[in-house]
Amino acid sequence: MRRNRVVRMALLSVTPIATLALLLGLSGKAPGLQKGPPPPLDHWAKATEDDYVGEKRCAPCHPVFADSFEVSAHASFVRNEHLPKDKQGCEACHGPGKIHIENRNVKATELSKFVVIFNKLKPEEASAVCLRCHATTMNPSHWRGTAHARAGVGCTTCHRIHPQEPPNRQVPPLAAAQSEKRPTHNDINLAQAKSLTPTIFPAHPDAKLMLRSDEATLCGSCHHREVNEFRQNFHHPIPEGRMICSDCHNAHPTRAAERKVELGKKACVTCHPETAGPFVYEHDPVSGNSGEGCMECHRPHGSPNPRLLSTFSRGVCAQCHSDKTVTHFPGRTCWQAGCHVGVHGSNTHPRLLAR
Amino acid sequence: MKLNRLAQRDEREPGSRAAVYGLAFWSRVALTLAVSAALARGASALDLTTKTADGPGDTTAAKADKKEPAKKAAKQDDAKKGQETPPPGRVVHFKIQPFTTGVLWQNLDLTGNKHKFEKYATPPQGFALDPFRWQPIFDGVGYGVLSIKGQPQADYRVDSQLALDHGQIKGEAYIADNRFFDESPVFAPGSNRRDYGFFVRQNPNPNFGISLRYWNDQQNKYFEPPLDALRTRTTYGDVVARGQMGKGTLSLVYNNWHYLDRLQVQPETNVNKYTATYLWNLMPNASLEGQWQHHDINQRLRPDSHIDTLALNGGVSVGPATDVDFNLRRDTLSLPVVQNAYDRERRSGRIQLAHRFPNWTTQVGVSVRENERVNADHTFVDTPRWTTFDGKLYGRIGKTTRVSLRGSVEDLSNTPQFQTDDPRSLYWNNRSRVQLKVDTGNAALNGYFVGTWRRQENNARASILETTTASVGGNWTVTPRLAAFVDFTNEHWHGVNDAAGFPGMVEFTPDSNVLSLGASWVITDRTYLWTSWVHFDTSNDNPLQLASGNTRGELITINLRHRLRNGYELGLVFAPWTYRDSVVDQMNWDSRVVMFTASARY
Numbered sequence: 001m002r003r004n005r006v007v008r009m010a011l012l013s014v015t016p017i018a019t020l021a022l023l024l025g026l027s028g029k030a031p032g033l034q035k036g037p038p039p040p041l042d043h044w045a046k047a048t049e050d051d052y053v054g055e056k057r058c059a060p061c062h063p064v065f066a067d068s069f070e071v072s073a074h075a076s077f078v079r080n081e082h083l084p085k086d087k088q089g090c091e092a093c094h095g096p097g098k099i100h101i102e103n104r105n106v107k108a109t110e111l112s113k114f115v116v117i118f119n120k121l122k123p124e125e126a127s128a129v130c131l132r133c134h135a136t137t138m139n140p141s142h143w144r145g146t147a148h149a150r151a152g153v154g155c156t157t158c159h160r161i162h163p164q165e166p167p168n169r170q171v172p173p174l175a176a177a178q179s180e181k182r183p184t185h186n187d188i189n190l191a192q193a194k195s196l197t198p199t200i201f202p203a204h205p206d207a208k209l210m211l212r213s214d215e216a217t218l219c220g221s222c223h224h225r226e227v228n229e230f231r232q233n234f235h236h237p238i239p240e241g242r243m244i245c246s247d248c249h250n251a252h253p254t255r256a257a258e259r260k261v262e263l264g265k266k267a268c269v270t271c272h273p274e275t276a277g278p279f280v281y282e283h284d285p286v287s288g289n290s291g292e293g294c295m296e297c298h299r300p301h302g303s304p305n306p307r308l309l310s311t312f313s314r315g316v317c318a319q320c321h322s323d324k325t326v327t328h329f330p331g332r333t334c335w336q337a338g339c340h341v342g343v344h345g346s347n348t349h350p351r352l353l354a355r
Numbered sequence: 356m357k358l359n360r361l362a363q364r365d366e367r368e369p370g371s372r373a374a375v376y377g378l379a380f381w382s383r384v385a386l387t388l389a390v391s392a393a394l395a396r397g398a399s400a401l402d403l404t405t406k407t408a409d410g411p412g413d414t415t416a417a418k419a420d421k422k423e424p425a426k427k428a429a430k431q432d433d434a435k436k437g438q439e440t441p442p443p444g445r446v447v448h449f450k451i452q453p454f455t456t457g458v459l460w461q462n463l464d465l466t467g468n469k470h471k472f473e474k475y476a477t478p479p480q481g482f483a484l485d486p487f488r489w490q491p492i493f494d495g496v497g498y499g500v501l502s503i504k505g506q507p508q509a510d511y512r513v514d515s516q517l518a519l520d521h522g523q524i525k526g527e528a529y530i531a532d533n534r535f536f537d538e539s540p541v542f543a544p545g546s547n548r549r550d551y552g553f554f555v556r557q558n559p560n561p562n563f564g565i566s567l568r569y570w571n572d573q574q575n576k577y578f579e580p581p582l583d584a585l586r587t588r589t590t591y592g593d594v595v596a597r598g599q600m601g602k603g604t605l606s607l608v609y610n611n612w613h614y615l616d617r618l619q620v621q622p623e624t625n626v627n628k629y630t631a632t633y634l635w636n637l638m639p640n641a642s643l644e645g646q647w648q649h650h651d652i653n654q655r656l657r658p659d660s661h662i663d664t665l666a667l668n669g670g671v672s673v674g675p676a677t678d679v680d681f682n683l684r685r686d687t688l689s690l691p692v693v694q695n696a697y698d699r700e701r702r703s704g705r706i707q708l709a710h711r712f713p714n715w716t717t718q719v720g721v722s723v724r725e726n727e728r729v730n731a732d733h734t735f736v737d738t739p740r741w742t743t744f745d746g747k748l749y750g751r752i753g754k755t756t757r758v759s760l761r762g763s764v765e766d767l768s769n770t771p772q773f774q775t776d777d778p779r780s781l782y783w784n785n786r787s788r789v790q791l792k793v794d795t796g797n798a799a800l801n802g803y804f805v806g807t808w809r810r811q812e813n814n815a816r817a818s819i820l821e822t823t824t825a826s827v828g829g830n831w832t833v834t835p836r837l838a839a840f841v842d843f844t845n846e847h848w849h850g851v852n853d854a855a856g857f858p859g860m861v862e863f864t865p866d867s868n869v870l871s872l873g874a875s876w877v878i879t880d881r882t883y884l885w886t887s888w889v890h891f892d893t894s895n896d897n898p899l900q901l902a903s904g905n906t907r908g909e910l911i912t913i914n915l916r917h918r919l920r921n922g923y924e925l926g927l928v929f930a931p932w933t934y935r936d937s938v939v940d941q942m943n944w945d946s947r948v949v950m951f952t953a954s955a956r957y
Contacts, residue, residue: 139604139634141642145670145680150709150716151749151759202914225805225826228844231869231889233906237475242533271572273589273614274621278652278660278692289698289726290782291741291765304846304867304893306538306903311820313901315850315863322816322852323777325859332899338581347622350695350731355583355620 040116040125041132043095044086051096055079055089058097061104068162073210093118093129093161123154130155138252146253153222158251160212200227201239215245226301235302247271248300268294279345283352285320286344455488457504457924457954467944470536470543471934479505485952505532528553538903539579540941546576552591563598586617603635603642622654640672658691676711696774699736700727715750728771737771739782749792756795763788770815780815787811802829817853818860822846828871836877844869858898865895865904885914897938905937926952 037045055078059066069075069090078092091097093116100115112120116129127149131140143149199217212218216238220227230238237243248267269276275286275294282289285296294300297316298308305312311319313333317340318325324334334340342352460482465472479485486504530551537543552570559565569592576585590613597606610628614621627650634644648664663686670680686701707720722743729736745763752758767784775781790807805826812819828842848864873887889910897904912930919925928950936942 139636139642141634141636141670144678150718202912224803224828224842225807225824225844228826228828228842228869228871231842231844231871231891232867233891233893233903233908240475242475270591273572273587273612274585274616276614276624278654278690280692281695282693282697284696284781287697289696289728291724304865304891304906311848311850312863312865312895312897312904313899314858315860318852318854318860318863319811319818319820319850320781320813321777322813322818322854322860325852325854332901335582336579341582347620 038125038128040095040121041128043116044132047086047096047099049085051098052085052088052091053097053101055091057101058090065162072161074161087133092133118156121154123152123157124149126154126156130159142253148251158212158218159210161210201230201241203239203241219245219249229299229301229303232302233304234306234308236300236308268298268300275344277345279342279347281342281346281348281350281352283343283345453490455486455490455954455956457485457487457952459483459485459950459952461948461950464947464949465944466946467934468538468540468942469944470540471538471942472944472946473536474538475535485954524555524557526553526555537576537578538942541579543579544577546574548572548574548576560598564596566593566595566597568593568595583620584618587621588615588617589613600633601635602637603633606630606632606634608632622657624655625653627651641670643667643669654692660692661689663687674710678709679706680709681706695731696771697729698726699729701725712750714752715748718747720745730772731774735772738769739771740768742766742768755797756793758794759790759792761790780813783811783813783818784815785810785812796829799832800829803827813852818851820848820850820860820864822848837874839874840872842869842871858896862896862898865893865897867891867893881918881920883916885912885916887912900938902936902939902942906935906942907937908932908934923955924953926950928952 055066074093078087078089081088083092086092086096094100095114095116097115100111103110103114106114111117118126118129121129124144127143128140131138131143199214200220201216216227216230229235236248238245247270277287279287284290285292286294290296297310299310300308303309309316314325317334335343340352342349342355346352346354348354459479461479463472463478463480484504486502488503489499489501491499528551530549532547532549534545534547536545550570550572552568554566554568556564556566570590572589572591574585574587574589578584591611593608593610595606595608597604599605608628608630610626610630612624612626612628614624616623628648630646630648632644632646634642636642644667646664646666646668648662648666650660650662650664652660652662654660664684666682666684668680668682670678672678682703682705684701684703688697688699688701690697690699701724703722703724705720705722707718709716709718720743722745723740724743725738725740727736727738743763743765745761747759747761749757749759749761763786765786767782770780770782770784772778773781786809788807788809790805792806793804794801796802803826805824807824808822810819810821824844824846826842826844828840830838830840832838846867848866850860850864852860854860868891870890871887873885875883875885877883887910889912890908892907893905895904910930910932912928915927917925928948930946930948930950932946932948934942934944
């Protein structure tokens, strides 16, 4: 109780401070419509038809990227001549080429004024470029509200458009290529050797096209606690390569045609359909009535307890049914003893004595 | 009348019932596709899809090209005259080699409880394909990936993906077949699962897409008695039409989910879900989204159930660095099947404020959720309400340190009445959570700390469940060729309630540790060595002396790889793994995995 009061007091003290800060922020620049699109979208806004030169003008100065782009999933799409010019070739992502060619000898710090350079962009700016075409995957207003966007994660944080090698290898970007210096054989060989560097879980499925690495390594680079949960005794089979993070999570929350099934419960029902119900006799936490749904009892990433339970054996039931801890037929778990086997709901008995 | 039709329909054989459901599903798919195509055509005719641009300048060049093709050709010639010649010494970075064939030979040398080792999948013993992969590039058309790996006699896995640019069509298909065991050393048949499906999407124009998805999941699971076996088949299909319409995005979705229990313990269930969503971009800094959703749930020999959902979401940037988002949702549930207490309506609302400072972002939110809970004999309706306050503060300290602090407090009011033997509330009336994350370091040496504290209270029963988790770790690049990592997580659980006597709640809340150490060494430009050691242990009072309560595992893995000049690879893995159960010796296992791999690309 004391700790709870401390937490509550801490939050109550943070809230007015945050509110004050917000008021200060609101009293700053007047909100309103911006005149014209923000950078880097202004590269396309200011362009005319003559400013688009075609991707063949890019290859002579950027041979490494031109080569690697051949195996990018974007290549076949942006070479569709039926697309508008501003969505064809290299200029679909990097802006009209003519102004960049005319100003190619400016200082490196000035280059980004004339061409879109992704590693100079903020994550939200890079995402805005991608969303010029991927509007059916993610709407900009949806993206802004996601936890990833607020944490400064952009499209290019996870996705790679210019693979240095075919996408079945995990390759860190070549420093030489990024600086446009001609790579030596030593540079290439060392990078290829480093490409053998293992992922977080060696038995991983192949990385999906356009991702920088397999999902567990990519997500695990920030979500360290979750990676360690998967190393627990009982876990969903991501370390074994039988599942990937996107089997349960959706990094693009508004993407249509999701594989996951909710049906009023969590996405767990997709692979565990026997818990979907509705049952004649529902179990409150399972049906979501008490709030957390499956997470009332289970820890989906990993747990030291069998069946990914949050506590061990009778502790799962005792956390709510406290009166049954001591006196109620002690021995084995409540379901292993052969009694309450319908823990997810029963079609035959109100005390869940059968499924 | 409806029940009569239901009874008549369900008197048919299971096979023909499946056929009826299948026919109903595919007819709905056809209808949805027809409606979507008509909408797309109508939107194109009204020129609605081209007016709203993803970004400025989208249509300028395209419109100019269409109007004056001769000018376009002349300007292309001018551009070619000014083209530079390629610089000398151009390096061809790599050659496309679409085929990869890999084989492995593995000896598990497994003793003890093999079922525990094989809990998640049956790893191949002996020779196996790992993988065969074909990644063709179709010039100007598209690309594809076909990957096959596994052992043909016991376990195989096929993943395939194909993308075509013709008509902007993309297709994917997959199939997976797994075999695994319940961890108990008591004999139980092996479980298996077969899962296959496909996905097709076409974009009739850049701003509109239609997709179709189907998957089929067959599971045969066998558990240690007295748990019943599960022999089920689940099918899922959906059709999605999504694209720009007017000043927003329209999405129409139809889902069908069908569940069949071959043992007929669970009733056959068919669910149709219809969803319509419109996201209206009011202005560049404000949007509003409305959603309507309807579930029809049909179970054999039972009345139909329905769930209707209305949701309204919105967001506005009130300043250059300030966002306000809100969500409102109402679910209305009609579940005549349920005979004990259930929710007939759920309402929730949330508002969130986020402000970005130069190096920090702060976020505060309030959520309210209220349910109308009907008791078992339908004589009373409770309205429990959960109110949650949450806050988050994250940003940077200096250039190399990121910090994130977040917390939430949830309170339950209007606690519902319970008609159980003990009528005291079974719900947590308070949940609190605090998490602190710190990431710091540079490319050579970096570390992290994640601390989480969570507490749940039920005052009616004096129940408290509290957990504290600490994770710490880091990476050290000793030299450009040598790197090491360490990760450690400790979990401490504590639980009490008002039940006097032994065993109590505190005896069932185990602590655990996970420690991982590893290093990678690039010995030469073509040879590398990677090692790791993973240790996990559970500390549990375990008063009932049950299996899996006090366990310890040591997993050492040594991985050596060499790449030949022609791109072929050779590998050697040695992995002595042990698992011990302090209470039940029959759960123990030992394995000394030796695996040779070879792969070629051509």
